[in-house]
Amino acid sequence: MTITCPSCEASYRISPETLGGGRKVRCARCRTQWFASPEPEPELIAPGAPEVELDPIPSLEDAHFIDAVDSVEAERQRAAPDAGQAEAAVGARRWFAPRSRLPSTAAPRRARRPSRRIILKVRPVAVAAALGVAACGIVVGERVALVRAAPSLASLYAAVGLPVNVRGLSIDELKSVEEIEEGVPLLLVTGVVRNDSREAVDVPRLRLAVTGGGDRELYAWTTVAARAKLAPGESAAFRARLASPPADGRGIAVRFLARRDLVASAAR
Template structure:
């Protein structure tokens, strides 16, 4: 039998046995539409002609049986060939061979992660090199904690000497922590030099600054070859203070 899709009118040639007498659900391979296809119509059954009643006449003759009428078989119907792929029935999709002209999604190549990381590393190295060059040329900004050291550079003609043996660190009888230091400042140059303030820094065992104080020199100006002695002491220093550092106060 020949069936046609009610949605797109595509026609298919299928055997009667595939549809069955009761019909079944089929699906179009072209538009994917599903519908219920009724079974083939059966030819009506022809009842044999009723036997004719015998006719009695005055003349007695033997009864002749009535001739039975047999249906004449109809000539077979030759189906017209339809150039379509045969439909696959029973809730299956009619699949057609894929065409080389069908639209295909664009190909997306996989990312090469090694290449991506290499490019990122090169970019980071270039950025670091640029920052180092700028810091070398312009100097570090003042807001950075490493822009200034703990001590100032001072004057090379002024020699600051606070030997460790002249530093005193002890606990007083009343429990107060005491620290004292004694040293000298000498002008080794050939010109009078101004003496800047002195900075004393106390650090703990982890090299962390725990206490600082400024020392004003007893003399603000030293002549060439002249020295001045400085004696300083402070109480209530932290108990964690272990090391003392003495230098010029930064500007």
Template sequence: MVKCTTCGNRWRAFQDRSVPESEKPEEEMLVEGPRPEPTPADDIDFIAAPAVPERKPPVRKKTPRGVVVGVSLVAVLGVALGGIILFRQHVATLIPATAPVFAAIGLPVNTLGLVIEGVKSQPTFQAGRPVLSVTGAIRNVNKVSTEAPPMRIGLLDRTGKTVAGVLVQPLNAKIPPGATRYFAISLPDPPAGAEELDIAFEPAAKGPAAPAAPAADHAAPAAAPAPVEAQPLPANSPDALKTHEQH
């Protein structure tokens, strides 16, 4: 049906047979429409990002010069003190007055080069008398011969107080380098409250010291009293024998 757009009449229209079937109308082509033009940059709203504050490097505080000098001085003194403690033996040998200082801080030094070792004590009897036998050895650690000074033997109670003691001089006191001398000392009548033995050299001892006593097993026998001739009692003594007169 075909309708006229002007008069409104309608009629039937038929396909023209003269047109070959092979000639078909061209397929409808799809034509892409014009693309939208890009929006100008002026129409775009730009939002500014929040400003990040620039990090400034931290300001280094200058150390006062006095602090630097003080730290350096402490370091130097520490190194010097460590060297003195490490070589205190040589320091005390050159300056003997420093030996008591080292001993006071718990770092005793051996200025003599002699060592007392192997000390043993044993209670025993000599001629029926109680004694404390003390034995030990003196070793020379020097490279030269050294004479042993007197030794002080002391007995201490539980509080550390000396309750008995004696000053003795070792026999054959000159000791060759690396050699050892043995000693045996007897302390008569040791107090009952003695609990500790203290033995040390006494270089500053004044006056002659008693020689070391022999060991307990080599003690000399006690001297017996000299015999006394018996005499008769006086006649007037009540214990005198009565005499009988001859008649």
């Protein structure tokens, strides 16, 4: 069969078996590449139809013809030329090689390196331990906020040796002295209130109590500190007197007045 270059219209004769269902070829004259397909089956000419005179195709010996070269074969010839052979000779005939026999010119693909994925295996015991440490840190570090939200937790913290100071105030340098003034016994109690927090705090009233055996309260009264509000790190002294204290008193207990004390006083 005959194929024609779409650019320079040069014609070439090749075997239909070589062309197969179609393949890519290159013109040896103008280097144009195109996809050559087999010719369709010739139609039957009806009897009596006029004959059409076609121009003869030049033979292979014509000097104006150059064989068509398969594109893959041409690339191989250009990449590794042979000094003893010319690329194309006038009148030479070259058949197309079957596709299965063509050497592959594609560069081999590099094998992809498997991506390295670092998978950390975390043991449940380690996770539980980490969560336990974090929970302990919150329970210990935020115990003031927890006791403010649930005052009943104060006794639990005190039982494990972690007393919670919700007010941010402390009572220090507590002293008690008994005196006689005009023939009357007099109990004098002194101390200091200190602000241990990082913010200014109002100083509530102080509640003092004379205790007997078993820390039983015998008598209680209140007093105020020298200053009603303390900045961080500041302190204020307080002084309280009680005439004719209980004779069986054994100690003095001082704390800040709480709401329960007011409720108990109102109930009496």
